[in-house]
Amino acid sequence: MASPVLALRRAILDVAEADAKLKALMGGSVRLFDEPPRAATPAYALFGDVKAADWSTDFDRGHEQRLDLVVWSERGSARAALATAERLAALLDDAPLTLEGHRLVNLRVAEIASQRDKDTQLVRVTIRLRAVTEVA
Structure with a gap:
């Protein structure tokens, strides 16, 4: 069985890669990585920190996940970074994602924060993001 963290990451990537608007905002292809790619120019996004805590009940085994997606954009491109982040947030907030080996109970955007x-x-x-998943 896939880990709940990896299953959620895969589902997020699948949704992101299928969205034409997000592709356009990221320069023609969805660039969502685990680590910053060598010599990559922004805009791109990274899977950031994640914390998965037990959320099991007497009947179902589950996890609450808190995870970050981090969008990087070039100097002076706050608008581009925010537009990309807003599109990702729109795609993911309350999305009915399909996870391998798990069932998504809910997925919410908890916060969007911009920094230089x-x-x-x-x-x-x-x-x-905050997600609650159960083992399927």
Whole structure:
């Protein structure tokens, strides 16, 4: 059985890759990675921090996940980063995702926060998600 974290990541990636508007915002293809790609130019997004906690009941085994998606954009492109993050948030908030080995109870966007990286001056927008999953 796939881990609930990996199952949710795969489902998020599948939804993102199927969206033409998101592709256009990211320069023609969805660029959502586990790690920053070498020599990649923004805009791209990364799977950020994740925390999965037990959410089991007497009858079902489950997890509450809190995970971040981080959108990076070039200097002076706060608008582009925010537009990309907003599109991702719209796609994912309360989305009926299909997870391998798990059932998604709910998925909500908990927060969207924008910052400018102090070292590179690149714009970073973090989308914080909360998901509850049960073992299928």
